[in-house]
Amino acid sequence: MAGIDYTSLIPNNVALHENRRLQRALEDWQPKFLDWWQDMGPTGFQAKEIYLRTAVSVDAKGWAQFGYVRMPEYRWGIFLAEPEAGRQVNFGDHKGQPAWQEVPGEYRGTLRRLIVTQGDTEPASVEQQCHLGRTSPSLYDLRNLFQVNVEEGRHLWAMVYLLDAHFGRDGREESEALLQRRSGNADKPRILGAFNEPTPDWLSFFMFCFFTDRDGKYQLASLAESGFDPLSQTCRFMLTEEAHHMFVGEAGIMRIVQRACELMREHKTDDLRPHGGIDLRLIQKYLNFHCSVSLDLFGSEISTNAANFYTTGLKGRFEETKKDDDHQLKDAAYTVAGLDGERITVREEAALVSLNERLRDDYVADCARGVARWNEVIRKHGIDVELTLPHRAFHRAIGIFSEVRVSPDGRVISQAEWDARHGDWLPNEDDKAYIQSLMHPVTEPGKFANWIAPPPRGINGQPVDFEYVRLG
Numbered sequence: 001m002a003g004i005d006y007t008s009l010i011p012n013n014v015a016l017h018e019n020r021r022l023q024r025a026l027e028d029w030q031p032k033f034l035d036w037w038q039d040m041g042p043t044g045f046q047a048k049e050i051y052l053r054t055a056v057s058v059d060a061k062g063w064a065q066f067g068y069v070r071m072p073e074y075r076w077g078i079f080l081a082e083p084e085a086g087r088q089v090n091f092g093d094h095k096g097q098p099a100w101q102e103v104p105g106e107y108r109g110t111l112r113r114l115i116v117t118q119g120d121t122e123p124a125s126v127e128q129q130c131h132l133g134r135t136s137p138s139l140y141d142l143r144n145l146f147q148v149n150v151e152e153g154r155h156l157w158a159m160v161y162l163l164d165a166h167f168g169r170d171g172r173e174e175s176e177a178l179l180q181r182r183s184g185n186a187d188k189p190r191i192l193g194a195f196n197e198p199t200p201d202w203l204s205f206f207m208f209c210f211f212t213d214r215d216g217k218y219q220l221a222s223l224a225e226s227g228f229d230p231l232s233q234t235c236r237f238m239l240t241e242e243a244h245h246m247f248v249g250e251a252g253i254m255r256i257v258q259r260a261c262e263l264m265r266e267h268k269t270d271d272l273r274p275h276g277g278i279d280l281r282l283i284q285k286y287l288n289f290h291c292s293v294s295l296d297l298f299g300s301e302i303s304t305n306a307a308n309f310y311t312t313g314l315k316g317r318f319e320e321t322k323k324d325d326d327h328q329l330k331d332a333a334y335t336v337a338g339l340d341g342e343r344i345t346v347r348e349e350a351a352l353v354s355l356n357e358r359l360r361d362d363y364v365a366d367c368a369r370g371v372a373r374w375n376e377v378i379r380k381h382g383i384d385v386e387l388t389l390p391h392r393a394f395h396r397a398i399g400i401f402s403e404v405r406v407s408p409d410g411r412v413i414s415q416a417e418w419d420a421r422h423g424d425w426l427p428n429e430d431d432k433a434y435i436q437s438l439m440h441p442v443t444e445p446g447k448f449a450n451w452i453a454p455p456p457r458g459i460n461g462q463p464v465d466f467e468y469v470r471l472g
């Protein structure tokens with residue numbers, strides 16, 4: 001593996017200077033990326049100095065450097081995790097063959113599509129979040145938003161590198177198209193549904209980081225198992241950054257929950273609107289929404305595409321190499337949720353076509369661990385309420401459950417009941433307006449909006465009242 005080259009226009013550890021054609025392609029793309037960032041990146045803060053971490057290495061002991069940066073001057077670079085000597089394709093029909101350093105010709109189209117679909121989510125989330133800076137509950141949170149944003153930008157670079165390095169002219173065209181689609185735009189939307197939903201407020205932002213970035217974690221982890229080694233190395237490094245995004249989400253919601261509990265005890269009520277808080281019922285509604293749209297991102301329960309990605313060695317299971325089976329799954333079965341008329345049931349399906357559902361199961365278990373940590377905060381306040389994940393069939397737009405109406409506790413219900421009740425389960429117009437009414441910026445170091453508790457500690461050992469963003 002090459003050392004880190006920080007002197008060239010594009011910081012990298014892929015020896016870019018040795019491949020002039022690729023270097024030129026990326027240097028040609030770079031100003032287009034910067035134009036996109038200026039247009040679609042965080043509105044109103046491009047000239048401010050932000051205390052950000054920048055990837056400077058892929059060393060597990062320390063890969064980041066912290067310091068003040070103006071976002072358009074952020075060093076977006078290309079970093080691949082260290083190669084694994086003698087790595088093989090670890091699953092599917094090619095199991096046991098040496099991992100591919102070049103794209104196998106017969107899988108070119110499929111692999112390109114996988115990379116483009118992942119790549120498209122990265123700029124999409126920056127677009128979804130571009131107005132949030134104006135209403136941040138603190139400088140600490142403002143900085144975390146921008147950290148997530150610049151790293152999603154870097155993830156876009158990571159995917160564009162793969163496209164330009166391995167897919168020739170098609171790859172370069174896809175790289176351009178990644179800068180042309182726009183989240184929520186009717187004519188040129190982003191590829192996946194959840195990435196066309198706006199992120200209009202900070203409660204939504206934290207929920208997005210918890211639920212939707214976690215989908216990212218599971219997709220990246222499956223792609224990190226890929227037999228196509230450059231994709232594996234790329235995704236392995238992206239996962240180290242992704243962990244912070246999920247931290248932002250989990251800790252953000254935890255602080256809102258904590259503040260809700262404090263206000264409940266102080267005012268002896270669970271209606272926090274008169275006191276400017278976000279009550280647990282409202283948090284539950286936002287949770288229901290973001291969980292359900294993120295569950296859709298895993299695709300249909302039964303999917304021949306998913307089976308093909310696996311048998312061809314392109315996309316593995318979560319923690320594929322830690323599993324103790326034949327890694328081919330030709331005769332294996334898997335239990336999948338299904339519908340029997342009006343009843344939600346489970347049934348055995350072939351494991352290969354059930355891989356989307358299996359990944360969704362891993363994801364749901366991970367989400368449940370986070371929700372349990374939020375409930376721990378509520379319990380410690382002596383409050384007898386629990387947040388819960390909605391049933392996986394609730395409010396789905398993709399897969400078998402998109403055909404029925406289901407309550408959060410998993411009952412198939414009539415359209416009439418849905419019409420009457422969905423405003424109790426999902427944020428309604430009144431709820432959204434209330435959350436919007438709380439969104440006022442707090443910009444004094446160490447101060448926090450009334451609806452969220454301060455974090456227990458700052459970033460990178462800095463105090464909570466550190467000037468994380470220099471607004472002056």
Ligand SMILES: [Fe+2]
Pocket residue numbers: 122151152155216242
């Ligand atoms: Fe990302």
Ligand SMILES: [Fe+2]
Pocket residue numbers: 152213216242245
């Ligand atoms: Fe992320």
